[in-house]
Amino acid sequence: MQHDSGTGNGAEDSAYVRFEDVQKSYDGETLVIKNLNLAIKRGEFLTMLGPSGSGKTTCLMMLAGFESTTHGAIWLHEQRIDNVPPHKRGIGMVFQNYALFPHMTVAENLAFPLKVRGMGKSETEERVNRVLSMVELPQMGDRRPAQLSGGQQQRVAVARALVFEPDLVLMDEPLGALDKQLREQMQFEIKHIHESLGVTVVYVTHDQSEALTMSDRVAVFNDGIIQQLSTPEVLYEAPDNAFVAQFIGENNRLLGEVVERTSDTEIRVKLETGETIRALPVNIDASTERTTLSLRPERVQINPPEGSMPNVLTGKVAEVIYLGDHIRTRLAVAGHDDFIVKIPNASGHPSLSEGEAASLGWTIEDCRALDA
Amino acid sequence: MADITADGYSPARDEEDEAQDKALTTADGTPLKISLRRSQARQRRRAFYLVAPLLAFLVVTFGWPIAQMTFRSIHNPEVANYLPETSAAIADWSGDDVPDEEVFAAMARDMKTGVEDRTIGRAAARINREIPGARSLVMSTARDVEEMSPPYRDAFLAEDEDWADLEFWRLIKRETRILTPAYYLLALDFEYNTRGEIVERPEVYQVYRLLFWRTAWMSMAITGLCILLGYPIAHLLATLPLRKSNLLMILVLLPFWTSLLVRTSAWIVLLQQQGVINDLLVWANIVGDDGRVRMIYNQIGTIIAMTHILLPFMILPLYSVMKTIPPSYMRAARSLGATQFTAFTKIYMPLTIPGLAAGVLLVFILAIGYYITPALVGGESGIFISNLIAQNMQGSSAQLKLASALATILLVAVLVFYWLFNKLIGVDRLKFG
Numbered sequence A: 001m002q003h004d005s006g007t008g009n010g011a012e013d014s015a016y017v018r019f020e021d022v023q024k025s026y027d028g029e030t031l032v033i034k035n036l037n038l039a040i041k042r043g044e045f046l047t048m049l050g051p052s053g054s055g056k057t058t059c060l061m062m063l064a065g066f067e068s069t070t071h072g073a074i075w076l077h078e079q080r081i082d083n084v085p086p087h088k089r090g091i092g093m094v095f096q097n098y099a100l101f102p103h104m105t106v107a108e109n110l111a112f113p114l115k116v117r118g119m120g121k122s123e124t125e126e127r128v129n130r131v132l133s134m135v136e137l138p139q140m141g142d143r144r145p146a147q148l149s150g151g152q153q154q155r156v157a158v159a160r161a162l163v164f165e166p167d168l169v170l171m172d173e174p175l176g177a178l179d180k181q182l183r184e185q186m187q188f189e190i191k192h193i194h195e196s197l198g199v200t201v202v203y204v205t206h207d208q209s210e211a212l213t214m215s216d217r218v219a220v221f222n223d224g225i226i227q228q229l230s231t232p233e234v235l236y237e238a239p240d241n242a243f244v245a246q247f248i249g250e251n252n253r254l255l256g257e258v259v260e261r262t263s264d265t266e267i268r269v270k271l272e273t274g275e276t277i278r279a280l281p282v283n284i285d286a287s288t289e290r291t292t293l294s295l296r297p298e299r300v301q302i303n304p305p306e307g308s309m310p311n312v313l314t315g316k317v318a319e320v321i322y323l324g325d326h327i328r329t330r331l332a333v334a335g336h337d338d339f340i341v342k343i344p345n346a347s348g349h350p351s352l353s354e355g356e357a358a359s360l361g362w363t364i365e366d367c368r369a370l371d372a
Numbered sequence B: 001m002a003d004i005t006a007d008g009y010s011p012a013r014d015e016e017d018e019a020q021d022k023a024l025t026t027a028d029g030t031p032l033k034i035s036l037r038r039s040q041a042r043q044r045r046r047a048f049y050l051v052a053p054l055l056a057f058l059v060v061t062f063g064w065p066i067a068q069m070t071f072r073s074i075h076n077p078e079v080a081n082y083l084p085e086t087s088a089a090i091a092d093w094s095g096d097d098v099p100d101e102e103v104f105a106a107m108a109r110d111m112k113t114g115v116e117d118r119t120i121g122r123a124a125a126r127i128n129r130e131i132p133g134a135r136s137l138v139m140s141t142a143r144d145v146e147e148m149s150p151p152y153r154d155a156f157l158a159e160d161e162d163w164a165d166l167e168f169w170r171l172i173k174r175e176t177r178i179l180t181p182a183y184y185l186l187a188l189d190f191e192y193n194t195r196g197e198i199v200e201r202p203e204v205y206q207v208y209r210l211l212f213w214r215t216a217w218m219s220m221a222i223t224g225l226c227i228l229l230g231y232p233i234a235h236l237l238a239t240l241p242l243r244k245s246n247l248l249m250i251l252v253l254l255p256f257w258t259s260l261l262v263r264t265s266a267w268i269v270l271l272q273q274q275g276v277i278n279d280l281l282v283w284a285n286i287v288g289d290d291g292r293v294r295m296i297y298n299q300i301g302t303i304i305a306m307t308h309i310l311l312p313f314m315i316l317p318l319y320s321v322m323k324t325i326p327p328s329y330m331r332a333a334r335s336l337g338a339t340q341f342t343a344f345t346k347i348y349m350p351l352t353i354p355g356l357a358a359g360v361l362l363v364f365i366l367a368i369g370y371y372i373t374p375a376l377v378g379g380e381s382g383i384f385i386s387n388l389i390a391q392n393m394q395g396s397s398a399q400l401k402l403a404s405a406l407a408t409i410l411l412v413a414v415l416v417f418y419w420l421f422n423k424l425i426g427v428d429r430l431k432f433g
């Protein structure tokens, strides 16, 4: 079921956090997490990415100790933590709604984890000030959370999760409530903090661009299963299955039947409309007949020179959307009218207009044959 | 600044500065502040029209009666009304010696009009309330006053030597004041002695201070019990899954929908000496048949029954506040290293204060003025001040003015409590539901 390309299950000794055959059910009828195996290295920024309800928060909650595992074990630093209560795990956590205590000032919020650890007054104060300046809010200590903007609250939440210097920090969609611009800025800042402190971060999001820009590795969740666990680059360039291809970035899907297995690196696929396409077999085994071809919109060339591309189809332009740096063109191709091509807005690229016919070409490697 | 000028923005700025010096105006030239006030005044007026009927209703049915009650508790017009001339004449009397002829003459004139108008009997009765025996003195003299001739002082003294009694005259003088604190003194177990000084009443007659004190401490006990019982229930209500919490909510509200009398009599059935609980205790051999516990018609009965009745008023505001506390606060506290206990006391409890305070306010104020339950299950030792107020309002020995004074004291106590509470917690922070 699982496609752990690049995890290196053999590198278990260096795993800082390890999920071992973890299953989780809330109601005893359905498994929300189905047999999760995941190893996270020390200092890594790992993102759990997936659609709503795929079990990301559940994983995080099991790691933080707020949900029990139904089966399996979780290891933290070579110690089984299933029975360790949350406050003894020493894991920092940033919640989606920040969960800043509204009856305390920012400074009191930040001092809370230090106070419960019995830290002295002067040291507490010093640490609070240090962490406040780290998140660039040095003057805000006396405010209450309600008097801060969303972005400022977010920074305080991050600061609070870091102030007691945990080795592991969990963040559950911490930027979900922010607008796009602020989100991008905060992504950068969180990444920066991660790099300068060297903490291990497990980050949850359902925003794929956020996952790609921030993470060392991304675990793509769907339906309680890790669909693929890889670096952002591999995820985008070489998705293992149709779900990942569809979920990460934009993707053109063409459905067809395998008609010939030419070699290990090439098969021929007959589309429903009759055209034959040469594609790279990725998630195809010997018995598979039906397949989904996945093709990134920016890898399609418009009106390629005769004979330069192994695959050429013709299509009719249905819609042209001007997006500044590129022009998004929707075409009707091989019976699908949602075939997207991104044409860079630069000299030397053709401009199409609605209703025009165009030929589209792409290479074998860019056309990945995945599960149907 | 340089790039601002480059933008061509600077001139515009200068204009704006000038405008600010002149005070802002709207497009038609009226000053902004005035037109803002005008537009708001319109809104305010409209809002006032909307609440005007309710306001009128409240003034007529609530404000006016309370003002009446308060006024009555100090208003004392009878003697001044029945003996107007005497009242005027006695004002200058020093009180050291039998009044002089002027006062007696005025009294004689008042008696004559009193006999004609047939009001003298009422005046005599009023005075008799203060000095037993005064009625016959007044009445017998009044019968003969027609035949008397001046000087009245000697005539009165000849009629009855009790007319030389200084106590009687001092009383008349005191009672001719239109406003009197006498009922408040009575309500606090004080009275005027014969020399007109304020002293405590004899101990056998003292009852009201005890009752005020009992009402206060029992209300506090009831409020405390409501917190102890209501807090966990409200927490359960706020955290259980919806189906279970709905069921629990119905269980909480069920007493609300049941008649007060039914609930109170149910407690009588349960708690009385031949009741269910005592039967169980006897059956389980915890107490003997002759040692049945007295749990009703005393303070215990009042506390139990009233705690039960007032519990929803604690639970509902608590619940409505707890419902809004996201579980992530507790989780955040736990992940930051707090034990369950610390997280509860440092995070959860402080966040529930608005509901807790609202509940305390509701329950305490309701309890302090509660009537029916203490009357039914309080017996002798478990009744509240409101029961005495009621006693003073009914029956042949009704003392409406005393009842008014007691009720006014109660009202003031509630207001003082509210004021203190506001100082301490801030009523604007409360959340009633």
Ligand SMILES: Nc1ncnc2c1ncn2[C@@H]1O[C@H](COP(=O)(O)OP(=O)(O)OP(=O)(O)O)[C@@H](O)[C@H]1O
Pocket: A026, A027, A032, A050, A051, A052, A053, A054, A055, A056, A057, A058, A059, A206
């Ligand atoms: N406390 C709970 N009781 C019962 N079922 C739950 C509970 N929490 C989550 N679930 C179910 O478990 C599944 C996974 O939920 P989870 O919160 O982990 O999803 P998620 O990936 O975090 O989604 P989102 O992106 O929307 O936050 C969902 O189907 C959800 O309905």
Ligand SMILES: [Mg+2]
Pocket: A056, A057, A058, A172
């Ligand atoms: Mg979630």
